[in-house]
Amino acid sequence: MAQSHRLSDGGRIDREQPLGFTFNGKSYQGYAGDTLASALLANGVMLVGRSFKYHRPRGILSAGVEETNAPVQLETGPRTEPNLPATEIELYDGLSAASVNCWPSVEIDAMEVNDLLSRLMPAAFYYKTFMWPARFWMSYEKAIRQAAGLGTTPVHRDPDRYDKMHLHCDVLVAGGGPAGLAAALAAGRTGARVVIAEQQAEFGGALLGERDEIDGAPAIEWVAAALAELAAMPEVRLLPRTTVFGYYDHNFVALLEHRGDTVGTRKRLWKVRVKQTVLATGAIERPLVFADNDRPGIMLAGAARTYANRFAVTPGRRAVIFTNNDDAYRTALDLKAAGVEVACVVDLRGDPDGDLPDRADAQGIEVLGGWAVTAVHGRKRVNAVEVMALDASGEAVDGEPRRIDCDLVCVSGGWNPTLHLFSQSGGRARFDAARSLFVPGDSMQAECSVGAANGTFGLASCLTEGHEAGAAAAAGAGRRRSQKRISVPRVAETVEGAWRNLWVVPGKHPVGRRAKHFVDLHNDVTAADIQLSAREGYESVEHTKRYTTLGMGPDQGKTSNIAGLAILARERGADIPDVGTTTFRPPYTPVTFGALAGRDIGPLADPVRRTPMHHWHERAGAVFEDVGQWKRPRYYHRPSETMGDAVDRECLAARNSVAILDASTLGKIDIQGPDAAELLNRVYTNAWDALAVDRCRYGLMLGEDGMVMDDGVTARLGENRYLMTTTTGNAARVMGWLEEWLQTEWPELKVHLTSVTEQWATVTLSGPHARRLLGAFTTDIDLDAKAFPFMSLRQGTVAGIPARVFRISFTGESSFEINVPAGYGLALWTALMGAGEKYGITPYGTEAMHVLRAEKGFIIVGQETDGTVTPVDLGMDWVLSKKKDFIGKRSLDRADCQRLDRKQLVGLLTEDPNSVLPEGAQIVSELRDKPPMPMIGHVTSSYFSANLGRSIALALVKDGRARQGQTVHVPLDDRTPRAVIADPAFYDPEGDRLHG
Amino acid sequence: MLLISCPWCGARDETEFSCGGEAHIARPADPNALSDAEWADYLFMRKNTRGPYLERWVHTAGCRRWFNVARDTVTNEITAVYKMGAKPPRARAKASRRKR
C-alpha cells in the first residue's frame, strides 16, 4: 500500500513501524508518530466528513485541537467514542474510525439536499419553524437530531478502566511548547515541584512542525535536551497526552491524561492544587472568511507546514497560499522545500515587505499583493481558485478574475492566543486594538500567561518570557532562585510585518449570495447568519451565540470566535470589545464520562456500610434495604415465600414467640461531663434532670423551626454520663447538630460527645420468649420484670461477653436490646439463634419492624415526618416540657404552628380489611367525579398487619383528631377505597405487653 | 473547588467542609421575649451579600471544629479565617482584585 502523499524522508514518524488502520471501512497504512489525520492525508484522503447542518463535504482543516471538520467515530462496540477530531487521535495498529454526520457515506450523503435548500434555512431556522405547535417539538427534535447526528454513544458497558489522582505542585505549566518548556526548566532548576502537561504525545508544541533553529541547531534538538534535563529532575512530572481542561477556584486545575489502551488505565483525571500556574497554551490560527471557504483542500497554513515538516506528508500537489500576514510565507517556503508546487501567495496586503516575503520572492514564488481569493472550484476537493485584485479600500474587488489551478489552499488570518484557561481562571481578556486580537488581562488567580498564549509570537521572545515566568512562579511558590545563572537560548529573530484584518473577504457577489462565507465551520454558521442576527436585534455576542449556535459544540469557537465578534461589531458599527466577549467555560476539550467517574462505579459507586452480622444475614437469604449507606435486612426470604408471606411470618413471631433484629445501625453518642443533662434539656423537648442512673427516656429533637428532626432513647449510664441513640439515617446529622450548638452557642457547657455507633453491635430480642431465651445466657443480670423494669438498662455479661442490656421496645412487645463490642456481634447473634431454635426464633427485618411499630402507632422520623411536622401535629404534646426552653420551643408558638387546620397524625382503617393503601396517597373527605378535589391529607405508612388480620395505615390529616370515626376516600388510579379515621395505636394501646 | 484553611488542620479541599451559612447570628437569650416577626428574622432571614460575606464552616471530615470564614461571594476569595467567638476582621477592601 503506497502512501501517495508521504515524503521519502524527514518528519518525526517512524518508517520502521508501519501501522494498519481502516477509515470508513477502507484499509490504509500509516506510521508510528502519525495522527489519524496525517495518516489519512499521507494516503491522499482529504474528504473526511460532512458538515453539521448543510451536510457539505469537509476536509481536514487543522493539525490540532481546533479541528472543526474532522470529528470521527473511533472504534465500534463497547470502546466506541464519538466526535474525536482526527487530528488528535494518535495512530495505532488496527485503528478503525468512521466519519460522523453522513449517510449512507461521506461520498454520497442524502442530507446534502440541505445545502441546496439552504436559502430556506437561515439561522435559527429550526427554532422558528418547529416551535408550533409546541407539543410536536418532541417528535421534531428526534428527527432533527438524527439528521444532524454527531456520532453515536456507546451502548455497551465500557470495558476499560479510568481513574483519578490528586496532585499538589508548586508550578503547573500548561503546554509543552517552547515557552512552556522554558518555564518548566527555569522552575525545575529551583527544585520546585513542577508539573508540565502537553496535550500531544510529543513535547515541543509548534517547534515539532517548524524548521526553526535554536542556539544554531535544529530547534528539536533543544527540545530533546530540555526534556532530558526535566526528566532527570526528581520533582518534575512530565505529562504528555494530557490536556489541562479546567481551571477552577483557588488554583484547582483539572487535567485529563490519555494513557492509551495498553496500560491498565485508559484515561486518568488529575486534580491538581497548584501554587503558581504558567499558561503556555499557545495560539490558534484564524481562518479567513471568504466565498466557499469550507471546501476540502482548504487548510490552515500552519497546519499545512506541520503536516509537511512533522509528518512528512504533503497535503496537496499544487498549493495556493492565502494570507493577511507574514507567517503564512513560512508555509510557502516549507511546502516548496517539501516538493509541493506553490502556485502563488495571495496576500490581502498591498505591499508585503517583511523578511519572509523577501525570502519567498528569492525562491521565485509568485506573490500577489493586494489580491484576494474570490471563488473556490470543486465540491469534494478544491481544483482551482479565482483571485481578484482588491480596490484601494479593501471593501471590494476590481478587474478581471484570474483562475489558478490548485488542490490545496493554505489560509491564514493571523493567530489568536488560546485564552480558554485564562478565562476559566476568572480573568478577562484585553483587546489589543493594534493587532486586533485578545490577550490576557489582569490575573485573578496565581497564574501567568506566556508565549503565544500571551500574544508573544516570536520564538526568541517566547523562550525569554517562558524562562522568566517559570523562575518567577517558582519564587512565588516559595522556592529560592537557582544559584546557577542560566542563559536563555539564542534565536535569530525574524522581522515580520503587520497583519491586515479583513473580517469578510470581498468577492464578486454580496455576502450571502451564491457562495457561503463560513465563520464557524463546526456549526455551519456563516457571516450572513451573524449579519441576520444583528439585523434581528441580537446585539450582544452572547445572544448571537445562542441564536446562531456560533462557537457552541465540542470545538467551543476555537477558530470562529474573533471573526464572529468582528462581523457582529461591524454590523452594529461598534468596536470589537464593545459587543462583549464570550466567557470560556470548562472543559477546554471534551472529557469522557468514564474519566469523571473514575473508579466510583459498580460496587464502589458509593460506600456500602455493613454491620458485624452482615454476612450471616446474607447467608440467611436476607433481602437488603438501603438506609443511608447502610445495608439492613428488609426481610429474610425463604423459598416459595412472597415478601408479604415473609413479613407476616416475622411479625407473628415477634408477638407470639421470639424474634431477633440487628439494630447495630442505630446512632449512638456517648455524652460525658457535668453539663450532660443540661445539654439534653436544651436539645430534647422533655426534661432530663430527674432521670435516674440506669434508666432510659424517650426524647424528641426539634429543629429551631419547631419541626421534628429526630427521636430516640437516651440512657443514663452514670452520674455524668449518658448514651443517646439516634435514628440510623440521622446519626451523623445529630452528632453534628449537637457539636454545632456546643461549639458555636454554648461553649460554656462542660460536656464532651463521642460517637460510639460503630463500637457496639446491637441485637434486639422481642416477644414473649425473649426473657427466657436471654436468661440462658446471663448470670449477672436479673431479667425479672420487677428487678429490670421497662425503660431501664443493666450492664453485665451476655454469653460471656461484656454487654449493656436495655429494656426498651419499638415493637410494643417485651423486648431486650443487647449491646456488645462490635467484634462479638456475630458470636452473640449466632449463639442466640442456636439457643432460640426451640422457641422458633425468627430473624426479622426492617419491614416487619415497621409493621410492628405501626401496629403500636409509633412514628418513624422521615416517614410520618417530612420537616413540616411538629410534635403537636403528631399528638405528642406529652413530650413537650412547659417548664424549660428547648430548641424549637419558641417556633411552636408561631401563628402558623397554632393553626387549627394543621395536618395531624391519625390511624386509617380501610373498609375492606384486605385493601392496603399506597403510601403517599392523597385523602379526600368529599368525593367528586374527577379532580380537582380538596385534599385533606395523605397516607404516611401503610401495611397489612398479620397480627390484626387486616390492613392498617397512618396518615396526616387536616384537623384529623377531630375527625375520628369519619369516613374518608382515597382516590387511586384504578379504585377509590373508603377508610375510617381511627386512633393511631391499633394494638395493645394500654402498653401492657411491653411492660411484661 | 475552594481551598479552605481550617484554623487547626491547615489548608484542605472544600469537600472536607460543610458550610453553616451566615456567621455572627447569636441565638436570642430569651426567645419568648421576641415577637413572631423578630423570631422569624432570627430564624429565616440572612443577608446573602454579593461580595464580602462572613460565614460559618465546619471541618466535617477533619477535626469537626466550627470556625468563621470571610469570603467574597463573587470571586470566592477567602480573606480571613478565624475561630468561633473571635471578632470578625475589619472588612477588607471590597472584592480586592489582587492575586491570591
Add this chain to the structure above:
Amino acid sequence: MADPFQWQSPLAHLGLAARSNREGDPGDAGVHLSERPARTQVNLRGDSADDAFNEAVTMVLGVGLPARPNTTAAGEGVTVLWLGPDEWLVVAAPDVDRLAALETALAGHGAAVTEVSESRAVIGLTGANAREVLMKGCALDLHPRAFRAGRCAQTLLARAGVILHQTGNEPAYDIYVARSFADYLWTWLEDAAGEYGVRVTGADT
C-alpha cells in the same frame, strides 16, 4: 456460651490471613496491604490548656499529648494521634488496665474517656507505590515535603472518612476507618492498587 475466641476483626470475613499464606512472599508487588492487629483504642477529650489534665495523661501513658495539629506522639507501646484541639485517639496494645487507669486519673478533670477499640478497622498500607494509591482517593498533599512519618490527618479517602497515620518514611501508613466502611475501603484500596501489583501481607505487628 459464646466462645470468646469468636471475636472477629472488622475484615475477618475476607480471610486475609489465608490469602497471605497462599500468596506467599510479597515479591516485587508495589503495594502491600494488611489488616493491622487489634489494639486498644481510646477516644480522649479534654482541655489541652489544663496542665493538670496534661500531667495526668502523661503519668498514665508515659507520653504527653501531641499539641500540634495532625501530629502523633509515641511512647512505650502507646501512640497518641491528634484528632482535634480537644480530642485525641490513644492507641495501645490490648490493655484493659490502661483504659481504667486513664478513667481514674482523669476523673474530675472535665475529660471524657471513651473506649472505641471496636469502632475502627486499621489497614496497613506500605510498598513503593503506597503513596500513589492514596493519591487516587485522598486530596491531602502527601509529598514528603508536606507529610512525613509521625504525621496524622483526618480526611477523606475515596468516599470514606479516615484517620491517616504515616508510620514510616518507606512510606508506610496505618489507615483507620469506621468498621462499617472497612469492607468498602479495602475493596477500593485493592482496586486502586491493582496496577502496581498487590500483595496481602499477614497481620504482623
